[in-house]
Amino acid sequence: MSNVDAGVPAPVAGRKGLANGFDFSKGTAGLSPDTVALIERRKRTLGTLGPLFYNRPIHVVRGSGAHLFDADGVDYLDCYNNVACVGHANAHVREAVADQLAKQDTHSRYLQDEVLDYAERLLALFPEGLDRVSFTNSGSESNDLALRMARVYSGHQGVVVTANAYHGITALVSSVSPSFGTAIPLAPFLATVEVHDVLTGDMPADRVRAVLRERFVAAFRKLHDAGYGVSAVLLDQIFSSDGVLPGAQGWVADVADMAHRAGGLLIADEVQSGFARTGDAFWGFQRHHADADLVTIGKPMGNGIPTGAVVYKAAIGDAFAACTRYFNTFGGNPVSMRAAEAVLDEIESRGLLKQAKTVGDYICDGFASLLAGRPKLGQIRHAGMFIGIDIRSDDGSRPDPAGTQAIVDALRDRDILISASGADGSALKVRPPLVFTTADADRLLAAIGELRDLGYFG
Amino acid sequence: MSNVDAGVPAPVAGRKGLANGFDFSKGTAGLSPDTVALIERRKRTLGTLGPLFYNRPIHVVRGSGAHLFDADGVDYLDCYNNVACVGHANAHVREAVADQLAKQDTHSRYLQDEVLDYAERLLALFPEGLDRVSFTNSGSESNDLALRMARVYSGHQGVVVTANAYHGITALVSSVSPSFGTAIPLAPFLATVEVHDVLTGDMPADRVRAVLRERFVAAFRKLHDAGYGVSAVLLDQIFSSDGVLPGAQGWVADVADMAHRAGGLLIADEVQSGFARTGDAFWGFQRHHADADLVTIGKPMGNGIPTGAVVYKAAIGDAFAACTRYFNTFGGNPVSMRAAEAVLDEIESRGLLKQAKTVGDYICDGFASLLAGRPKLGQIRHAGMFIGIDIRSDDGSRPDPAGTQAIVDALRDRDILISASGADGSALKVRPPLVFTTADADRLLAAIGELRDLGYFG
Numbered sequence: 069m070s071n072v073d074a075g076v077p078a079p080v081a082g083r084k085g086l087a088n089g090f091d092f093s094k095g096t097a098g099l100s101p102d103t104v105a106l107i108e109r110r111k112r113t114l115g116t117l118g119p120l121f122y123n124r125p126i127h128v129v130r131g132s133g134a135h136l137f138d139a140d141g142v143d144y145l146d147c148y149n150n151v152a153c154v155g156h157a158n159a160h161v162r163e164a165v166a167d168q169l170a171k172q173d174t175h176s177r178y179l180q181d182e183v184l185d186y187a188e189r190l191l192a193l194f195p196e197g198l199d200r201v202s203f204t205n206s207g208s209e210s211n212d213l214a215l216r217m218a219r220v221y222s223g224h225q226g227v228v229v230t231a232n233a234y235h236g237i238t239a240l241v242s243s244v245s246p247s248f249g250t251a252i253p254l255a256p257f258l259a260t261v262e263v264h265d266v267l268t269g270d271m272p273a274d275r276v277r278a279v280l281r282e283r284f285v286a287a288f289r290k291l292h293d294a295g296y297g298v299s300a301v302l303l304d305q306i307f308s309s310d311g312v313l314p315g316a317q318g319w320v321a322d323v324a325d326m327a328h329r330a331g332g333l334l335i336a337d338e339v340q341s342g343f344a345r346t347g348d349a350f351w352g353f354q355r356h357h358a359d360a361d362l363v364t365i366g367k368p369m370g371n372g373i374p375t376g377a378v379v380y381k382a383a384i385g386d387a388f389a390a391c392t393r394y395f396n397t398f399g400g401n402p403v404s405m406r407a408a409e410a411v412l413d414e415i416e417s418r419g420l421l422k423q424a425k426t427v428g429d430y431i432c433d434g435f436a437s438l439l440a441g442r443p444k445l446g447q448i449r450h451a452g453m454f455i456g457i458d459i460r461s462d463d464g465s466r467p468d469p470a471g472t473q474a475i476v477d478a479l480r481d482r483d484i485l486i487s488a489s490g491a492d493g494s495a496l497k498v499r500p501p502l503v504f505t506t507a508d509a510d511r512l513l514a515a516i517g518e519l520r521d522l523g524y525f526g
Numbered sequence: 527m528s529n530v531d532a533g534v535p536a537p538v539a540g541r542k543g544l545a546n547g548f549d550f551s552k553g554t555a556g557l558s559p560d561t562v563a564l565i566e567r568r569k570r571t572l573g574t575l576g577p578l579f580y581n582r583p584i585h586v587v588r589g590s591g592a593h594l595f596d597a598d599g600v601d602y603l604d605c606y607n608n609v610a611c612v613g614h615a616n617a618h619v620r621e622a623v624a625d626q627l628a629k630q631d632t633h634s635r636y637l638q639d640e641v642l643d644y645a646e647r648l649l650a651l652f653p654e655g656l657d658r659v660s661f662t663n664s665g666s667e668s669n670d671l672a673l674r675m676a677r678v679y680s681g682h683q684g685v686v687v688t689a690n691a692y693h694g695i696t697a698l699v700s701s702v703s704p705s706f707g708t709a710i711p712l713a714p715f716l717a718t719v720e721v722h723d724v725l726t727g728d729m730p731a732d733r734v735r736a737v738l739r740e741r742f743v744a745a746f747r748k749l750h751d752a753g754y755g756v757s758a759v760l761l762d763q764i765f766s767s768d769g770v771l772p773g774a775q776g777w778v779a780d781v782a783d784m785a786h787r788a789g790g791l792l793i794a795d796e797v798q799s800g801f802a803r804t805g806d807a808f809w810g811f812q813r814h815h816a817d818a819d820l821v822t823i824g825k826p827m828g829n830g831i832p833t834g835a836v837v838y839k840a841a842i843g844d845a846f847a848a849c850t851r852y853f854n855t856f857g858g859n860p861v862s863m864r865a866a867e868a869v870l871d872e873i874e875s876r877g878l879l880k881q882a883k884t885v886g887d888y889i890c891d892g893f894a895s896l897l898a899g900r901p902k903l904g905q906i907r908h909a910g911m912f913i914g915i916d917i918r919s920d921d922g923s924r925p926d927p928a929g930t931q932a933i934v935d936a937l938r939d940r941d942i943l944i945s946a947s948g949a950d951g952s953a954l955k956v957r958p959p960l961v962f963t964t965a966d967a968d969r970l971l972a973a974i975g976e977l978r979d980l981g982y983f984g
Contacts, residue, residue: 077848086851106637113645114858115658115840117847118634127637131630149632151855162627169620172589173830174607176576179564179585187571200573205663205832206856212696220710237854238670239698251849252678367855372631374663374832374856382573389575390535391709393544396695397609397825398664398832400572 084249087493090120131156134504147500148485153368154414155503164410173403182402200385203400204376207339207366208236214362218333221387224297231262232491234309247309257296259287267313276316288330298332305352306341311490312456320356333361343368347425347452375404420502424452434513444526455498467494542707545951548578589614592962603942605958611826612872613961622868631861640860658843661858662834665797665824666694672820676791679845682755689720690949692767705767715754717745725771734774746788756790763810764799769948770914778814791819801826805883805910833862878960882910892971902984913956925952
């Protein structure tokens with residue numbers, strides 16, 4: 069059955085690709101010998117299932133703060149990576165991990181200080197009522213567990229997400245992630261709600277909230293009529309894959325209240341929006357003052373050391389515990405907990421919540437003033453250091469995914485790393501490590517000015 | 527909804543507990559003040575969803591080799607933990623992790639040496655044909671991905687597992703893990719096969735293989751008749767939760783061949799049996815000479831640093847890649863890869879495959895000679911350092927779960943850590959770190975001799 073030299077498989081109808089992905093089917097002509105060699109090694113071991121960024125992929129060997137370096141010493145400005153939130157090669161995280169590895173790294177079937185110390189500190193960051201936590205190894209495991217808990221607690225099966233949602237890669241979670249497309253069928257118990265149109269237009273917030281209430285009611289009714297009921301509304305609290313949609317604060321609170329009346333729960337997916345990213349609050353759902361029942365976290369939690377968690381109301385955990393047990397071998401292991409604790413230390417001691425806001429504002433102000441009046445510049449949306457910038461056709465009349473990708477590539481050629489987002493890939497995605505400074509921002513903005521002068525923005 | 531002081535929820539019908547679990551509903555009378563304080567902190571943060579070992583839980587603060595230590599400096603002999611396969615607080619793993627954390631820890635959407643170096647080294651440990659790998663963060667994520675791949679490749683949905691199988695904790699994987707019970711319903715597309723009876727009796731191997739062939743044919747037929755077909759037979763290659771069943775080598779090969787004829791695949795779950803554990807071969811499925819299509823790994827892979835993987839035939843990955851992408855944020859991250867590489871270094875340089883065999887044999891010989899003629903001693907089964915020892919009633923007529931637990935507890939009181947296994951919890955489970963020595967074994971065996979003299983073995 070095996071075929072080492074198999075080419076790149078042709079996509080099945082319904083498969084959605086990744087914005088800014090390297091196209092393995094185009095071969096490696098024009099790339100450096102080092103890059104070609106690494107891509108060949110990769111194809112022979114990892115195959116082409118895992119995406120690679122850029123037409124000219126980058127070979128990363130070290131990092132520092134918001135900078136990554138390749139084997140030739142090229143200094144890439146990292147305007148993309150949220151995982152290394154307190155900076156690449158952070159010394160405090162490293163020391164905490166190394167210290168713990170000199171002690172022990174077993175699991176939570178023994179009593180241990182590390183998991184309890186971190187659990188207490190984490191829960192103190194949540195509103196009253198969100199008072200229990202179960203640890204996992206990734207955002208995907210967190211969303212998978214949260215959905216399982218919501219189903220048991222509610223007694224229902226249906227799930228509601230946004231139209232281009234991404235929530236992770238387990239069988240269940242990917243089946244409620246329409247951003248993968250439909251080559252593998254989505255779950256029958258899924259209802260989706262389009263939010264991009266109203267959250268990117270100029271509709272007043274009150275009207276947006278009224279429209280979204282109607283749409284969610286329709287989704288709930290669909291699931292009810294199909295016999296599934298509503299177990300959970302699962303919402304990324306920055307709506308990253310839908311194009312970065314921080315607007316109309318409060319609409320998520322409406323949806324939570326409606327979900328509760330429908331017998332379901334709100335799961336706030338904070339895998340991307342959590343840990344001070346949005347600048348306004350430590351968690352994205354707090355920007356909406358939403359009554360979240362479960363909150364899922366991951367990516368930046370350990371600055372790259374795998375760890376995640378679900379935070380939830382105690383009664384939900386009790387209902388689940390009555391039906392099953394949840395032991396995650398690595399979940400809450402002392403090394404991951406120490407890394408996660410070091411991340412909180414850094415966020416707090418270095419004032420990164422405030423920095424996310426001030427530097428995020430600074431970047432967006434810079435884009436706005438550099439590109440004022442350019443038809444290709446669409447809406448700039450952001451909360452803190454999570455930024456989406458729509459790129460439009462030359463006459464400003466429609467989204468321009470190709471123009472967006474051209475800007476991403478031109479920045480990469482200038483050693484600056486961003487990516488694209490949205491259902492059609494027509495929004496620039498700028499989401500740097502939280503330690504990103506105004507000096508870093510100036511380098512990004514200088515490159516944007518250069519691209520502007522070269523005609524990339526019309 | 528929240529209720530911090532809620533008691534311990536009463537189990538729903540069908541819920542299966544964990545062997546050797548602390549019973550939160552019994553309270554903390556008789557435990558040390560330190561233990562009581564930690565359990566109270568745990569209940570207020572983690573709740574009671576996650577299991578805790580022993581009637582008298584252990585507070586672990588450091589480790590070394592096959593030894594764990596509590597806050598009072600008590601030296602526990604670890605005869606249970608397979609994750610820390612190259613020893614607790616292993617210096618080589620620690621140095622590799624600390625070195626990498628000083629460099630960078632991003633993800634596989636950039637080209638990186640660490641993931642390719644490890645992928646090549648890992649794949650070299652597999653038979654020809656198993657030539658692709660995707661990295662995950664846990665055995666659960668690995669089994670979840672393997673099942674997704676098998677479904678896409680085969681075009682079928684049905685899954686076959688053993689009668690008390692445990693394969694992990696995602697929604698999909700837990701729904702094919704009957705060891706959780708049925709309070710949360712098992713998957714409708716699941717068929718189970720009892721293997722414990724024939725693999726623990728005195729039936730000749732040829733006859734065992736013939737009986738199991740018949741039982742798997744019946745399972746395939748059931749799935750076929752229900753319209754699911756057979757996507758995969760998913761088998762833990764040491765059958766840990768079924769009671770540790772290394773016997774009748776070759777029967778898994780029969781099942782693989784039959785699965786192929788039914789249009790399905792064999793997924794060898796090596797999360798527990800992999801990485802030299804069985805002493806006979808690096809992977810458990812090699813003991814059976816089975817033609818595995820996908821192999822899932824996890825637990826010991828990074829000595830506690832979260833990491834896992836699925837190894838598979840290239841054509842399976844190509845079929846899956848044609849339908850979707852698989853990007854796991856932490857999967858294959860450089861820190862996990864360096865930890866995993868250090869584990870292979872240690873297994874190879876310290877000869878731990880051979881040690882698993884010799885010390886595993888030594889432990890079993892010791893049990894057999896110490897307890898010869900005792901009716902309570904049932905069958906001793908093992909491959910390498912994965913050991914199951916049946917404990918029977920005083921007259922030897924039936925399994926004795928309570929007697930098994932009494933021995934586990936008596937050993938814990940002597941600072942020796944083992945646990946219990948099997949559908950009814952009537953097998954002692956002995957599964958130490960691979961660095962466990964004959965001197966360590968002598969300490970275990972001395973305690974067994976003491977328990978024998980105290981009447982624990984009739």
